[in-house]
Amino acid sequence: MSYTESPALANHLMDTVLPVRPAMVDRGSGVRMKPGMVDDLVASGTAKAMVVSKRKALVTAEGLWFGDASQLWQALDGTGTEAAAIYLGTTLGPSSLPEGTAVLLFTVVDPAVLGTAAVPPHAEWAGFREVAGRLDANDTALFIEASAISNWHATHTHCPQCGTPTNVEAGGWVRRCPKDNSEHYPRTDPAIIVTVVGPDGRLLLGGGGPADARNYSTLAGFVEPGESLEQAVVREIGEEVGVHVKACQYLGSQSWPFPASLMLGFTATTDDAVARPDGVEVTRARWFSREELQEAVLNGEITISTRLSIARSLIEHWYGGVIEDLQP
Structure with missing residues (x-):
């Protein structure tokens, strides 16, 4: 199926949204409020645990590695490794774990945990980007x-009000100051990410770094205090590429916790046909028709987001279908 350039198609896309991806984990926000629930799960012998250290997780060729929580915790305790246990939830669908499996996260400071008897010898440390291509939906969510x-x-080990080291509660989802009794919750930073469509239906993509780099993507930026999401779209696009947004539509979101962002996706329209990169965050910007974008990707002239x-x-979503990647 071919997708022709037309303002009518661009206007149609403004009225559609990205499909909602179902949750793969029941986080049990009520269950985790029970005092001692993590200790009970560890002792139960039925819970599974994944292990993270320095933003990397233990993985195998099949995906994330999940060990018996009780055995693994005992093994960690025997090595003297500094570790913490956090409740992630129960799985909502069968994948590498049976549906309804309680999953814990063990965070360790010392990656030498690989040497413990509870960890298989073929496990290794890997970051999300390194293994995302072989993870199923459940493993990706976890x-x-x-x-x-x-x-x-x-990054939040002490009370921001008085500097006292905080205690972990609610299955790892609250930190409480023992001095002033204040509660502190996980932080997420909202950021908008936008496809900008011009008056002729073409898409504006940009990139940072060297001016001759080949990578192009959508434009994005953090939402500032006191600002609506739509105001952030208008401001960021104006600041980064000098384009005035006349209308925008929310399409969907994605958690991107590297380290703590929630990406809020928009599509926007403009009457401007010229982009002026700010030279700092965006060093190059280019308009693409659908045919031009697909051709540029296939011939290796540019790369776009994975x-x-x-x-x-x-x-x-703007293209109207799947964009074919250049094959290695």
């Missing part, structure tokens, strides 16, 4: 959730 909560714990990110979903 890796992203684990990354988000472990990143928060690593299918891991919402950026690719937004680009293909």
Whole structure:
């Protein structure tokens, strides 16, 4: 099926949204409020645990590695490794784990945990980008959730009001100050990410770094305090490429906890046909018709965002179908 350039098609896309991806994990926000629930799960002998250290997880050729939570915790305790246990939830669908499996996250400071008897010798440390292509939906959801909560714990160990070290509660989802009794919750930073469509239906993509680099993607930026999402779209696009947005439509979102972002996807329209990169965040910007974009990708002239990110979903939403990648 071919997709012709037309303002009518661009206007149609403004009225559609990205498909909603179902949750793969029941986070049990009520269950985790029970005091001692993590200890009970560890002792139960039925819970599974994944392990994260320094933003990497233990993986195997099949995907994320999940060990018996009780055996693994005992093994970690025997090595003297500094570790913490966090409740991630129960699986909602069968994948590498049976449906209804309780899953814990063990965070360790010392990656030498690979040497413990409870970890198989073929396991290795890997970041999300390295293994995302071989993860199923359940493993992907757990890796992203684990990354988000472990990143928060690593950077929020003390009370921001008085500096006292905080205690972990609610299955790892609350930190409480023992001095002033204040509660502190995981932080997520909202950021908008946008496809900008010109008056002739062409798509504006940009990139940072060297001016002759080949990577192009959608435009994005963080939402500032006191700003609506739509205002952030208008401001960021104006600042980064000098284009005035006349209308925008929310399409969908993606958690991107590297370290703590929630990407809020929009498509926007403009009457401007000239883009002026700011030279700092965006060093190059280019308009593409659908035929031009597909041809540029296939001949290696440019690269666009991978299918891991919402950026690719937004680009293909504008395109009207799947964009073929250059084969190695």
